[in-house]
Amino acid sequence: MSEGKLIGLAAGGTGGHMFPAEALAQEMKRRDWRVLLFTDNRGMRYGETFPADILHELPAANPSASGLKAKTAAGFSLMRAVSQAVKVIGVHKPDIMVGFGGYPSAPAMLAARLRKIPHGVHEQNAVLGRVNRLVAPKADFVAHAFPQLTRLPENRTGSLLQLGNPVRDAVMQCAAAAYVAPAEYSQIDLFIFGGSQGAALFSRVVPEAIRQLPQALRARLRVTQQVRDDELDTVKAIYDEIGVAADLQSFFSDMPERLARAHLIISRAGASSVTEIATVGRPAILVPLAIAMDDHQSGNASVLEECGAARVLQEANFTPDSLQVYLSELLTRPAMLAQMAQKALTVAPDNATARLADHIVSLVNPAVT
Template sequence: MPDSASRRPTIALAAGGTGGHLFPAEALARELQGRGFGVVLHTERRGAQYTAALEGLPHVVLPASSLEGGVLAKARAAVTIARGVLASRRDLKLRRAALLVGFGGYPSVAPALAARSLGLPLLLHEQATRLSKANVRLLRFADALATSFPAVDGVGGFDPARIVQTGNPVRRAILDARGDYPAFDATGPLRLLVVGGSQGAAVFARVVPPALALLPEALRRRLQVSLQARDGDPQALQDSLRAAGIDATVRPFFDDIGTRLREAHLVITRAGASTAADLLAIGRPAIFVPLPHGGSRAEQRRNAQTLAQAGAGWHVAEADFTPEALSRQLADLLASPTRLPDAARAAAALGRPDAAARLADLVERRLARSASVPHGAAA
């Protein structure tokens, strides 16, 4: 319900059900709340499962469906989206929302269409290096596009004056963990963090432990490893690493991910946009192993390539991610006094820890102009 005590309008946000879409929306929502705005987040059932991210944030769970598939699948999806549009319209009208920010993912389509049907300004945010399918469909309705990277493929003929690089908003838990790169020398501990992102990565549990066991004993004795393993037996993995002389902690999930990122010398991870934003905000180098195959997963490959070309890490295709290859790569990186610290500096140079504030500034500028500037004017 609307907050009658709020002196500033309500801003609606729409996000898909993955962490890569929901976490940036959460970061913006909390920034807007801090500025006195009311907020509401429209998502779907998967997004609603991120209870910690949604704590204290009004949110609406809408029916949602992808438009992928054959004719019958598309017809069913269209009916589901239509139901989502009607439900979103009702909520936007009830809360007297003044603007909607869409963060991609197919569940963001219905709220965006609902907002436009009510004549509300629509801002889109793109986390990746290529416009997502949802944002491609919605771009013609948008007043402005905010991007995470300097260049984003797929924007077509959209007015460049309405494209603003804000960076990708990151959670407060990540921002609070920012700090200097940990001391890195020839004798001290070597902290390795292995995480699979919101979709997990069973391949890391298969490849990383045997790769570490192949390292020289002197390196193994210095390692302090945090490994996220959601499948299989985390305790057995931890026991096998410790039997190899490695100080290891293996868990299905790390509640203190910010702290572990700050302390890490190197991260092994997927290459989702939210993961990349977290690493850049803190300034930590990574070995990026993007999700395999094509389609939307190609976004991770492009993200990994972009970050590797910028010197912020290394891109390894999953087909090449073997225990032997990883062990050789780790031995080379850990033996060099400069490669990891240099990559950390490159990552930090790309980071936008103020991305949520930049995006909130864009929201405020659009609101200020909406009363006097015709729809579609430059942001």
């Protein structure tokens, strides 16, 4: 394959969109492609690790914002972003564009269409997201993670590919770490993360659930938890009060390593979280985000629940009492944790990143097989 080809990637600024985009970028770099990334200001915090040769921040605003003033501002922001993306694409001339969803990816993908650049989308969830739904009808391909994909437009003309979710190199490296269930009386590592829309709920519920556990079990726990900056002191005070060692941070840059160390995970059910938990092979308690569009996180969570790798607590039932029941059951049954970890591995994606890259290469250069 000729060197110097350029792929443009567009992703909203959350880990759920950025991580699979990063995985594809890593694979394309291995194939001697250059990478152009479009994201918003939130996505820029991933810039230090994202292997982009060209990084462009686009202004973005949520088109679902309530109120006429907010919607008008979002509309103007979208128009500015599309104009910027059209110019950037005109200068750098990517050979293909791939969108990973999230509303900040919309302007770049619309610009690709205007510039008549080959383009496709990857949907990480079991439900096609709003931006990907907008782009899909004219896209050259729609790639998706799970066996079923709902909300797919009927007027779509490109190919449909079920490939799985691309997984970052750092996660794949941790996939080799075998799960070792906690021995009797030994330390138990509990890892809790939920992103910006989960951290607040977990801060309220998880410490109080742990408070209800027997003192002997609490004393064995080492908690690693994502906590919002404005709640760090409050949550730390609770863990100090109940005698639980806790590492609390608002953002973890070493997520894969922490996943690998965990004996049990409590998290939301975003597609990347579910995929990475399966790839590393760890037992989990999943709490789908109630306000997620089309309830797609429940669909994601069911993948691990149905194979026996996870327990699922819907947000309405996620209370200290209900979580304490699950924690008491799982943390005192190491054999069950080991079985759940093994079952998680059975649904891990198989070469999803390479297969997506293969398809992209075949579109740009059909002579390459």
